[in-house]
Amino acid sequence: MAADPVPLAQAMIRCRSVTPADDGALDVVQRALEPLGFTCTRLVFGPDDYRVDNLFARRGTAGPHFCYAGHTDVVPPGDPAAWADDPFAAVVRDGTLYGRGACDMKGGFAAFIAGLTDYLAANPNHPGSISLLITGDEEDRSVDGTLKVLEWMQANGQVPDMALVGEPTSRRALGDTIKIGRRGSLTARITVQGKQGHSAYPALADNPIHRLVAALGPLLAAPLDNGSEFFPPTTLQVTGFDVGNKASNVIPAVARAMLNIRFNDHHSSATLTERLHAALRAAGCAYEMQADCSGESFLTRPGPFVDALSRAIARSTGETPALDTGGGTSDARFIARYCPVAEFGAVGATLHQVNESAPVDELRRLAATYRAILEEVLA
Known part of the structure; x- marks a missing residue:
């Protein structure tokens, strides 16, 4: 039976992790990863008035080393009275999960862990290594998060061979877009x-x-x-x-x-x-x-990594993903200095909006797609 991303997404959303506050969000992630065999390292950076909690987790030591990157911090909800529910209540109603971060990107992150759980259950002796780089400083300064964790990873021999950032990149349907660069x-x-x-x-x-x-x-x-x-x-x-x-x-x-x-x-x-x-x-x-x-602008040209992503996404969703470089910036701009990186995630229809949401069915299909990606990139 497939792992369900919804309960984990709810637990993460209920942490009021408006940058740079963590409010227990990374504890939720760590509790989910350690039983799967991941060694978790917490990394705190920043001045006293802006302390940022980050997490690096890895399973395996061999290559190829695949890294999933994302963030647990969220933007402020604005006026709570404008929301149909408490922005951090993580209410599921009529097949949709509501809450700040449901779309960007706690829902997608929970989907990756669910897909990862299913992949490991079927492949306990998988080839290569899997790691996660999770920051609490993506939505604001972006100085004491991914940037600093990557420096730590390089100093400690943890630089991956490839990385996938789980930002919501799909436009109209899950699987229709992969970001292979940014301006x-x-x-x-x-x-x-x-x-x-x-x-x-x-x-x-x-x-x-x-x-x-x-x-x-x-x-x-x-x-x-x-x-x-x-x-x-x-x-x-x-x-x-x-x-x-x-x-x-x-x-x-x-x-x-x-x-x-x-x-x-x-x-x-x-x-x-x-x-x-x-x-x-x-x-x-x-x-x-x-x-x-x-x-700076960056580009991961089509090749084995991008081709593997495209095959997995097409197999799982039925969509042939377009290769895109539009939109704003993301933490992929830092990762590109170290290894090939792409971005793929849910449909970003409500990110940063009042009543931010994610369809439950989409989160479950995204989990299955992330499992397919692991099967392709670690084959």
Whole structure:
């Protein structure tokens, strides 16, 4: 009889693990893994006011080493009164599990453990090794979670040969999408200095708005690229513009802009940062710029690992998964520095929403699909 992911998902959801709080969520996971033969190591990182609990668990020592990565932290529920039930009650109603994290990603994580349980029952002497990298810092800073655990794994000889992140990647039907990469994300905060003056005497002033607009204009006038084999075109969005000026007849002294660039594998954060500098210099700006990259673009090209995932998903769900690189960033951006990584999980229809939910049948089918994946990648 197949293991049921629903009770485990309920136990996890009932832990109010809003980042960086754990509230016992990793204890639930550890209690589920240790009877399956996993050696569990708890890893705590971060300053006193932001302590993050993480878990690394492994069964086996031989290769190939397959790692499942995910997170037990969740975003805040917002106004509890807007929910039909307590956001952490984990109510099952009309075949659907409700609660913060049901979709992203406690439900999917419980499905992996259920599929893992069934796989181990049928394959007690399985080849290779299986590990889990579980963090409590994915939804917020993402500094003291997966990033730090990977450093620990490398220092302790625990780097996997391949990894699967269980984020909800399916779009309309379970199994229709695998993420094999993600775009990079660069945020730039620009301050242009000018000279304040009367708008009737512009020759006596230096309008920083005009200079900033002149710098941004060419960047916005044409695409930065036309996409690549596996990525859509790079996008640049002006996400903030402020001069702090309420007087219509005053030329301000300072203008500020904030940009976010989601970039493909034609670029790096370094080349894009230099492109911004060049545009500002060309406009004659006296400026300061702070550029921060939350992750470079990465790609796991189709090959044995991706092919194995596709076969397993198609066999279990009947869907032929599309290979996709869209969406935002995930912790896969850190794992990509160490080994091939892909992402696959449930339909992400309600993640971060009020009344977040996951159909019970979908969780059970996801568990069966994760079992199929283990059978393929460890064959």
